[in-house]
Amino acid sequence: MTDQRSQAEIVRQSLKRRYRKERRFRAYGILAIAIALSALVVLFVDIIGKGYTGFTKTTITMEVELDGEMMYLDDATDKKQIKMADFVEPLVQALIKQVPGATEENRDAVRDLLNPYASNELRDMLEQNPEWLGTSQTLTVLAHTDVDVYVKHAGDDAYSIKLSDRQQRWVDQLVEKEVVQTSFNDVFFSSGDSRDPSRAGILGAIVGSLLTMLVTLVLSFPIGVAAAIYLEEFAPQNKLTDFIEVNINNLAAVPSIIFGLLGLAVFINLFGMPRSVPVVGGLVLTLMTLPTIIISSRAAIKSVPPSIREAAEGIGASKMQVVLHHVLPLAMPGMLTGSIIGMAQALGETAPLLLIGMVAFIVDVPDGFFDSATVLPVQVFLWAGSPELAFIERASAAIMVLLAFLVSMNALAIWLRKRLERRW
Numbered sequence: 272m273t274d275q276r277s278q279a280e281i282v283r284q285s286l287k288r289r290y291r292k293e294r295r296f297r298a299y300g301i302l303a304i305a306i307a308l309s310a311l312v313v314l315f316v317d318i319i320g321k322g323y324t325g326f327t328k329t330t331i332t333m334e335v336e337l338d339g340e341m342m343y344l345d346d347a348t349d350k351k352q353i354k355m356a357d358f359v360e361p362l363v364q365a366l367i368k369q370v371p372g373a374t375e376e377n378r379d380a381v382r383d384l385l386n387p388y389a390s391n392e393l394r395d396m397l398e399q400n401p402e403w404l405g406t407s408q409t410l411t412v413l414a415h416t417d418v419d420v421y422v423k424h425a426g427d428d429a430y431s432i433k434l435s436d437r438q439q440r441w442v443d444q445l446v447e448k449e450v451v452q453t454s455f456n457d458v459f460f461s462s463g464d465s466r467d468p469s470r471a472g473i474l475g476a477i478v479g480s481l482l483t484m485l486v487t488l489v490l491s492f493p494i495g496v497a498a499a500i501y502l503e504e505f506a507p508q509n510k511l512t513d514f515i516e517v518n519i520n521n522l523a524a525v526p527s528i529i530f531g532l533l534g535l536a537v538f539i540n541l542f543g544m545p546r547s548v549p550v551v552g553g554l555v556l557t558l559m560t561l562p563t564i565i566i567s568s569r570a571a572i573k574s575v576p577p578s579i580r581e582a583a584e585g586i587g588a589s590k591m592q593v594v595l596h597h598v599l600p601l602a603m604p605g606m607l608t609g610s611i612i613g614m615a616q617a618l619g620e621t622a623p624l625l626l627i628g629m630v631a632f633i634v635d636v637p638d639g640f641f642d643s644a645t646v647l648p649v650q651v652f653l654w655a656g657s658p659e660l661a662f663i664e665r666a667s668a669a670i671m672v673l674l675a676f677l678v679s680m681n682a683l684a685i686w687l688r689k690r691l692e693r694r695w
Contacts, residue, residue: 318674322667328456328469329419331385331445332411335365335393337403347401358390358397362412369450370441380438386413388470413458414451416469416661418442422453423664430660459668463634464650468661471654473669475636479549479629479644480618480676482637486553487560487617492610494557495564496599499606502565503572504594523562530559531623539627546628550640555627556617563616567609571602604691611684615677621648647673 339345341364344356363382367373373381386392389412396410397403414422417433421442424430434442445451463475506512534555538544544551575598583593624630629645630653637644645653647669654666 318667318670322664322669322671324423325459325664325668326456327423327453328458329414329422329451329453330411331366331389331414331451332409333365333369333450334407335361335410336407337361337397337405339404344404347397347404353394353398356394358393359385362389362393369445369448371444373441380435381441384415384418384438384441386415386467386469388467389413413469416467416659418451419469420661422446422451429663459665463636464632464645464653465634468659468665471662471665473647473650473672475633476645476647476650476669477672478636479552479633480646482549482640482644483552483556483624483646484614484618486550486640487556488610488614490553490557491560491564491613495561495610496568496606498561499565499568499572500594500599503569504590504598519562519565523566526622527559527620528622528626530555531626533558534623535626545641545643547631547633547643547645548641549637549644551627552624552629552644552646553640555623556620559620559623560613560617563613564606564610567612568602568606571605571609572598574605575601604687607691608684608688611680611687615680615684618680619648619673619677621652624649625652647676 338361341360342356342358344352346352359382362385363378366381366384367375367378370377370381370384392412393410396408420430421432421434421439425432425439432439442451458470459472461474462470462472465471502512502516506515534551538551538554539546579597579601580593583597588596624646629649631643631645632653633643633645635642651666651669651673654662654669657666
């Protein structure tokens with residue numbers, strides 16, 4: 272009886288120790304998840320806190336007298352006169368009238384409140400509306416980057432205010448008069464890169480990313496699916512096949528910069544293709560994405576029950592017919608999911624594209640696959656390393672746009688998997 276009680280006590284103590292270990296293990300798991308979520312929250316708060324102001328711009332709205340004598344312009348339709356005309360003076364004179372207490376002696380200080388490209392904006396407006404010459408028009412132009420930084424970040428130690436005390440008082444008065452205003456930054460989405468932060472946009476990077484991703488998708492998806500079908504359905508089981516499978520798995524873990532070196536050596540140095548173009552970028556990202564697509568496609572093919580193949584073969588279908596008419600359609604949801612995840616990974620890559628020259632300063636929006644272009648991650652890299660502090664918010668805003676693309680692509684992959692998956 273005593274032995275039975277002692278054995279029961281031993282069992283109870285053992286169970287208690289096991290339950291304690293299970294609770295500790297569960298607590299460690301919850302703690303790890305909490306730490307990961309906390310780090311993610313800190314990351315998003317930091318990015319959003321720095322980047323949300325990048326979606327707003329600072330403008331100056333004022334009545335501008337388009338005097339032909341002041342601009343040395345007689346005919347607004349004459350291209351030669353337009354090229355030689357002075358479009359700065361009307362803007363400066365209009366702003367002097369808006370600044371309380373400003374005189375002609377303060378002309379240079381007032382001019383520094385205007386964006387250096389404001390005269391180009393006025394020229395473009397007058398070219399589109401030549402009948403404005405000799406009239407007064409209420410125009411809205413971009414403010415200087417220093418004014419933009421002051422309006423958005425006054426009191427923030429992370430930004431240095433370059434305006435003088437007098438200019439700061441002027442800006443405060445203009446804000447009260449609603450001459451200086453902030454609004455949605457359409458320039459950020461409608462223009463390419465620029466040396467001036469207030470005119471820098473991501474349209475060129477977005478178009479470059481889309482062209483690069485299109486090349487990557489057109490090449491990697493059919494090649495990856497064909498390779499997966501061959502290895503899973505047709506390849507004989509021998510040492511060569513085993514060697515290929517091992518290397519495909521190893522390639523999935525190779526650092527992305529190695530693919531950049533490969534692209535630099537093969538596509539640019541060997542074949543002489545141009546640097547910094549979407550075609551070369553797409554080829555490099557294709558090499559990097561192929562292992563992911565092949566592995567996910569093979570897993571999708573393996574998930575198709577053998578009974579499907581046996582039933583098709585039982586009614587006289589050939590091997591090719593079994594694969595194309597039965598296995599491939601049923602495995603396609605998994606293939607699409609893996610491909611989208613691989614494309615999302617490629618969209619966020621920077622290192623391989625830096626090596627093929629896509630780090631160049633590109634102002635124009637690319638029109639084709641062979642035009643010089645950059646991509647969104649590289650644009651973030653360039654802005655983050657810029658000495659201009661005003662590019663901090665532009666880089667953070669671009670990161671938010673990039674994250675939105677990545678989250679959307681992953682959400683699409685999840686939706687496709689839930690929508691198209693079949694349970695056997």
